Amino acid sequence: MTALGAAAARLGNVGPAFGELGPSGSYAPLGAVSKVVLGTLMPLGRIEIVPLAALLRRGYWRA
Numbered sequence: 001m002t003a004l005g006a007a008a009a010r011l012g013n014v015g016p017a018f019g020e021l022g023p024s025g026s027y028a029p030l031g032a033v034s035k036v037v038l039g040t041l042m043p044l045g046r047i048e049i050v051p052l053a054a055l056l057r058r059g060y061w062r063a
Contacts, residue, residue: 006030010038011045 005018
């Protein structure tokens with residue numbers, strides 16, 4: 001529950017997650033790999049999938 005909540009919070013850029021990482025907790029107890037994965041999810045949540053898909057289309061670059 002905590003890992004799923006953390007991933008959803010990072011993708012949605014909402015801040016607090018569920019469980020230990022909730023509003024009264026912090027991300028400090030997580031390991032380095034977990035923080036890197038969550039840090040990678042943050043920009044992916046901001047970019048969203050539609051603009052990324054548009055950038056990857058060949059027609060976008062030919063126009």
